[in-house]
Amino acid sequence: MKKRFFQYCLLLLPVLFILAGLWFLTELDFKNSPGQKIAVNKSSVPEQELLNQPVREKTASQPAVISRPAPRPKPDSTDPGLIAIYRVDTPEKVVALTFDISWGARVPGPVMDILREHGVKSTFFLSGPWAVKYPELARRLVQEGHEIASHGHRHIDLDKEARSTVRQEIITAHQDLQKATGQTPGLIRTPNGAYNQMVLQVARELNYRVIQWSVDSLDWKKPGQEAIIQRVLDNVHPGAIILMHASDTCTQTPSALPRVLSGLKERGYRLVTVSELLQMGPAKNTKY
Numbered sequence: 001m002k003k004r005f006f007q008y009c010l011l012l013l014p015v016l017f018i019l020a021g022l023w024f025l026t027e028l029d030f031k032n033s034p035g036q037k038i039a040v041n042k043s044s045v046p047e048q049e050l051l052n053q054p055v056r057e058k059t060a061s062q063p064a065v066i067s068r069p070a071p072r073p074k075p076d077s078t079d080p081g082l083i084a085i086y087r088v089d090t091p092e093k094v095v096a097l098t099f100d101i102s103w104g105a106r107v108p109g110p111v112m113d114i115l116r117e118h119g120v121k122s123t124f125f126l127s128g129p130w131a132v133k134y135p136e137l138a139r140r141l142v143q144e145g146h147e148i149a150s151h152g153h154r155h156i157d158l159d160k161e162a163r164s165t166v167r168q169e170i171i172t173a174h175q176d177l178q179k180a181t182g183q184t185p186g187l188i189r190t191p192n193g194a195y196n197q198m199v200l201q202v203a204r205e206l207n208y209r210v211i212q213w214s215v216d217s218l219d220w221k222k223p224g225q226e227a228i229i230q231r232v233l234d235n236v237h238p239g240a241i242i243l244m245h246a247s248d249t250c251t252q253t254p255s256a257l258p259r260v261l262s263g264l265k266e267r268g269y270r271l272v273t274v275s276e277l278l279q280m281g282p283a284k285n286t287k288y
């Protein structure tokens with residue numbers, strides 16, 4: 001009996017040995033996989049530091065810091081602060097007019113001219129690559145007192161992307177916008193307005209608030225300037241965030257804009273930037 005037990009033990013030994021070997025190999029593979037290495041490097045840079053410091057050119061001489069990522073805080077879906085902002089709850093007749101720009105240099109100039117004539121400051125959500133391509137237009141926005149915000153890097157639905165991709169898209173746009181405008185944006189309108197809880201969390205980790213809209217001009221559909229004007233004026237309400245576009249595809253925006261502005265003024269509305277609007281009441285995550 002004892003002899004048989006000993007034989008079993010002898011048989012088990014190589015099995016244990018093979019298992020230990022396999023475990024060692026998977027560990028080694030995990031540490032050396034390129035994807036993991038990038039993720040480890042990125043999260044070793046403190047977010048705060050990354051966003052608050054002026055953009056510096058990456059140099060090859062910078063040593064790569066390799067350490068294990070700190071465990072992420074567990075998502076808290078009940079966190080009331082973690083919302084996409086559609087409007088602000090205020091009885092005051094005040095609204096924020098916002099423009100998204102992703103491409104083109106023909107429409108932004110006329111839009112800026114009209115806003116200047118009306119003495120209106122707006123919030124412009126800029127795609128990073130647009131600001132890089134047209135830094136003179138991006139700087140003009142700053143010079144004329146408009147607020148610079150982010151419209152992300154690639155124009156992709158962030159809710160369909162991995163957390164690490166979302167993070168990288170926001171950081172890349174942030175660095176491009178800082179470089180092009182000298183501003184440090186803290187508001188983002190995600191491309192196509194697409195977001196989920198993860199996107200909201202990543203945005204907040206990077207010191208961003210996610211801004212949607214409560215009044216959609218649908219100007220990008222080019223429904224005619226009358227339709228654009230009526231959509232805005234029929235739906236405007238105190239605390240509204242109004243969505244318009246100043247990309248080159250939105251050719252009807254400049255012709256509709258003067259009457260949008262005068263119509264809002266006639267109805268007693270004052271126009272401010274989104275950041276100013278956020279000071280005037282609690283942010284709401286619903287349109288109404």
Ligand SMILES: [Zn+2]
Binds near residue numbers: 192
């Ligand atoms: Zn867009």
